[in-house]
Amino acid sequence: MDCVKLVFFMLYTFLGQLVFSLSLPHLCPEDQALALLQFKNMFPINPNASDYCFEFTEFHSYPKTLTWNRSTDCCSWDGVHCDKMTGQVIELNLTCSGLQGKFHSNCSLFQLSNLKSLDLSYNNFSGSLISSKFGEFSSLTHLDLSVSSFSGQIPSEISYLTNLNVLRITTVDPYGLRAGLHNFELLLKNLTQLRERKLDSVNISSTIPLNFSSCLTVLSLPYTQLRGVLPERVFHLSNLEFLHLSSNPQLTVRFPTTTWKSSASLMKLYLYDVNFTGRIPESFSHLTSLHELDMGYTNLSGPIPKPLWNLTHIEILYLDTNHLEGTISQFSIFEKLKTLSLGNNNFDGRLEFISFNRSWMQLELLELSSNSLTGPIPSNVSGLRNLQSLYLSSNYLNGTIPSWIFSLPSLEALDLSNNTFSGKIQEFKSKTLYIVTLKENKLEGPIPKSLLNQQFLLLLLLSHNNISGDISSAICNLKTLLLLDLKSNNLEGTIPQCLGEMSTVQILDLSNNGLSGTINPTFTIENQFNIIKLNDNKLQGKVPSSLINCEKLEFLDLSNNELNDTFPKWLGELPHLQILKLRSNKFYGPIRTDNLFAQIRVIDLSSNGFSGDLPVNLFQNFQAMKKNGENSGTPKYVADIYSYYYENSLIVTTKGLDHELPRVLTTQIIINLSGNRFEGCIPNIIGDLVGLRTLNLSHNVLEGHIPESLQHLSVLESLDLSCNKIGGEISQQFVSLTSLEVLNLSHNQLVGCIPKGNQFNTFENNSYQGNDGLRGLPPSRDCGRDDRVPQKTIPVELDQEEEDSPMISWQAVLMGYGCGLVIGLSVIYIMWSTQYPTWFSRMDLKLEHKISTIMKRHKKRY
Known part of the structure; x- marks a missing residue:
């Protein structure tokens, strides 16, 4: 009996120790910790990586590898995740970690053979080739090499990763990465478990084969030089949620005339600048889950196709750069709109519909530039309180700019240029302005003080108006300004000396005004001036020697003044x-x-x-x-920045x-x-x-x-x-x-x-x-x-x-x-x-990173 008790006691003790041991996290194996430390030492941190990452992701870089220390368990390191049972490193997330340097095939990272998820996106690997050894991670289900300066051919060995659910290999350089027809077919044929496939800006230069994973929820192939006809099967993928094929002008797209199998699941459809043929069929009206649609630059013409009016859940709608016509009042039926872009079309009529449209409470961006809209902007508007970006340039709008625009509390970008607005520029309520362009109107009076005290203003363009008064030294409060264009106004007085001390300005254009005195700004060594135009004024004296500090200067125009030197x-x-x-x-x-x-x-x-x-x-x-x-090929221009x-x-x-x-x-x-x-x-x-x-x-x-x-x-x-x-x-x-x-x-x-x-x-x-x-x-x-x-x-x-x-x-x-x-x-x-x-x-007499973010947000396609 005592033996039996002893056996039970020993068994109980063993089981207790086993349970206790299983409840403790296993330490990272020594060889994997060493491999990670060796990887850390191969890639120093880029001090400018924060700006680089923020430009593309709107998140700041965080150098995770700086926290890696041999004195601690590698499973506790930032970006490292281990299997709870074995302690093996199974996930490595180093996105936006500021890594820079060449990524060689003998990289110690390839010793982590049990990896299931690897994310190296938004780093800088200096044009390195993608090693074929990535194909040896047989357990990998998630691979992200996006925007990390890889170049060359995507190796066919990537197609060995038959367990992959997510594949993201994207680039911002259209010539940086290529797949080729053979490798592209392998990536489609062998990776049958893929749910997400993103190869943005990879040079594929082929047709889309018919054999690809039926599990796809995300298919993203913009800027890939695709050609031929898009297989109709794509629209019948029953789980497809996101389809992005924009900027492939040689790719012909025809919508199915019958009900799409993806119609219930498809939420985002981006087809900007493809060769769209035919009309939008009635079957399009069954896309009841569609939240985002981009069919800009697809040669749509005539009135808005009727099937679009059934997409009542739409939040983001791009139909710009087409030949659409008629009035735009019908768009008020879309009550969930956050973005409406109809620029570069033939819409006409007045904007009166927005005065009674209270359904656009969510609208953040309204783009109606380059149409034939007429009349004044209604003054009794109250339903656009969330509006952040308003683009109405190049129309036939007139009258004064209504006060509700200046009162928008969250306004970030305002473009009313190339109209015939008159009156004064009122004081802005918003303190978050990034872009203000009111050029080529008939505006008058001084520059409002609220505009000169913006903390984040990047672009200020007021040229070709009747703006008068002195250039206040308050303009130098714009600490983030990149572009200042005040040409062809009635400005007087002298040039503020502090202008030369503005460390961010790249374009300074004060030409064709009534400025007098000497060119007295002292240009500091830290300046970023690329273009300086002070021509057609009444400036006297000598050319300031401090201009020698403008090392980035490409364009200098001091003509038609009274300089004596x-x-x-x-x-x-x-x-x-x-x-x-x-x-x-x-x-x-x-x-x-x-x-x-x-x-x-x-x-x-x-x-x-x-x-x-x-x-x-x-x-x-x-x-x-x-x-x-x-015969140099693609035209190049001098000092061609912010050309939009x-x-x-x-x-x-x-x-x-x-x-x-x-x-x-x-x-x-x-x-x-x-x-x-x-x-x-x-x-x-x-x-x-x-x-x-x-x-x-x-x-x-x-x-x-x-x-x-x-x-x-x-x-x-x-x-x-x-x-x-x-x-x-x-x-x-x-x-x-x-x-x-x-x-x-x-x-x-x-x-x-x-x-x-x-x-x-x-x-x-x-x-x-x-x-x-x-x-x-x-x-x-x-x-x-x-x-x-x-x-x-x-x-x-x-x-x-x-x-x-x-x-x-x-x-x-x-x-x-x-x-x-x-x-x-x-x-x-x-x-x-x-x-x-x-x-x-004389008778011979016309951000950094933040600007990219704003331009991307308001102009680029997702």
């Missing part, structure tokens, strides 16, 4: 400066430079008092002009006329030194600037001959050497300039025959006026022998008395190629004797 050659030390305009000021003296201005593409020093020889050293170092980028909101225009004199370029191509290479006192010869070195499109050296006192090296300027479109003292012959080699559209050699001392052939057969007499030694006028007439007596050019408009005068013809003036208005021989004599025709040549 020598050439600021030190600007050439700015490493990224591409456009420099100092036109129509009072600059003087010779131009002496060192080896500077290597990136310059447009330089306009016209209508000043520069003198001396043309600066050979300056031309020698124009490295960007020595490249012909004509800001038009970085440039007025240039080319082809005899002033032109406004709304954006400046990097191939738009221009030299304009006209209207100065330059003398001496045209240097041969200009022939090395093979990217030149426009060369204007007119209205100087240049001598010598036209260098034959100019024949190498194969893309030259406009050449103006008029009103100088250039002699010699026009080389027959210049007929090789087949891109030349405008030629003005008038009023020089050229002799000999005018070349024939190609473009030279198209130039009229006014290209050569005032060169008594030239023969062959008009160009169609045979030049004859070289020993013929030179013929004077006699414009048909002149009377007999004027025929004996070498004055500029009225024909030349009207054509825009002459030297200017002729008052009389005495005026001509005075001008040339003083060597200063400048006065009459």
Whole structure:
């Protein structure tokens, strides 16, 4: 009996110890702890990762591996989860952990063979290839490598992970990752347990095969270069909740005409910019669970398709950039709307329906830009109290901006630009404004104080209005401002000195106002200026030397002021400066430079008092002009930032006329030194600037001959050497300039025959006026022998008395190629004797991370 009691006691003790041991967490195995620590040491933390992660996820980075310490159990480390029974590491979540560095195939991470879930998303693995060893995690059910700078081919070994439920391999670089037809088919065929498949921006470049998992709840393949016809089977996946195929313009989508099997489950459908064919069928009305729909840029036309009116649960609706028409009052039936985007369509009528629409209590974004909406905005609106973003730009709206807009408590983005609103800008109630653009209206009065005291304002665009008053120094309270555009208003006073101390501003445009005084801001070393435009004001004095601190500056326009200074050659030390305009000021003296201005593409020093020889050293170092980028493929633009909101225009004199370029191509290479006192010869070195499109050296006192090296300027479109003292012959080699559209050699001392052939057969007499030694006028007439007596050019408009005068013809003036208005021989004599025709040549008169978040929230597709 005692033995029996002893046995029961021992058994009871054993079972108790067993239960107790099972209740305690098992320690992480030593080899796995070492593997994790080794992984930690391979990838240092990126100090800028927080901004990077927040840009895409709106969550800040958290460096989980910093907490890993050998003195503690690895199962307690941030991001590490272990099996309670065995202690094996089965989950590793390192999303947004700030990791950076190369991810090699010998990475210690591959020693964690029992992993079931691995999340390495939103890190920076520096273009590493995705190792085939990922395919050895046979137990893996969850793999997320999204937006972590992987590149190259997705290995076929990923298709070995037959237990996968979730696969996310996405990128923001459309050329960073590719799958290829074979690997893509394997990923679809073998991974039969997949519920979520996301390959956003992976270059697939193939059709979608028919054989893929019937378990799918999420299929996301935007920006993947898919082509062919989308299999109808996709719409019959009974569990499908989210379908995202946007930005695949070669993918043809046809909706089933019969009831979809996914109609009861489908909640999000994103088909922006696909090749949609046919009409939206009646079967579409059965999508009773649909909460989000994006069919922007799909060539929808006519009235809103009737099946859409049955989608009463819709919360997010994008139908922008189509050809839809009619009124928009019907949208008031959607009582759950949070986002309504109908921009870039043909909707018309008035906005009166929003004055009585109390069903939009949830609406956060209303986008109606670029339609044909008319009339004033109703003033009696009270049902939009949750509105955060309002876009009504480019319509025909007028009247005053109603007070309810300024009273919106949560307003973040307001775009009413390009309408005809009048009156004053009222004080804003919201303290969360990020974007305010009211440009191109008829608004007046001062800038409201509430706008100048916003804590988070990123973009402020008030240009092309009648805004008046001084620029208050309070504008420098905008500590987060990226873009300040106040051009073409009636602003007066001086430029606040504190502007140069604003460390976030990238675009500063105060042009075409009435600003006076000197340019007194002191630009600090920390500044981020990319574009500075102060042209068309009344500024005086010198160019501030502190501009040398603007190391990111690409575009500087100080033209049409009263600046009185020598050439600021030190600007050439700015490493990224591409456009420099100092036109129509009072600059003087010779131009002496060192080896500077290597990136310059447009330089306009016209209508000043520069003198001396043309600066050979300056031309020698124009490295960007020595490249012909004509066949460089995709167009690139100078200083092209925030282009959705800001038009970085440039007025240039080319082809005899002033032109406004709304954006400046990097191939738009221009030299304009006209209207100065330059003398001496045209240097041969200009022939090395093979990217030149426009060369204007007119209205100087240049001598010598036209260098034959100019024949190498194969893309030259406009050449103006008029009103100088250039002699010699026009080389027959210049007929090789087949891109030349405008030629003005008038009023020089050229002799000999005018070349024939190609473009030279198209130039009229006014290209050569005032060169008594030239023969062959008009160009169609045979030049004859070289020993013929030179013929004077006699414009048909002149009377007999004027025929004996070498004055500029009225024909030349009207054509825009002459030297200017002729008052009389005495005026001509005075001008040339003083060597200063400048006065009459002047007749040549248009976040970081947070901004990405806001743009993504309001403009990008989910």
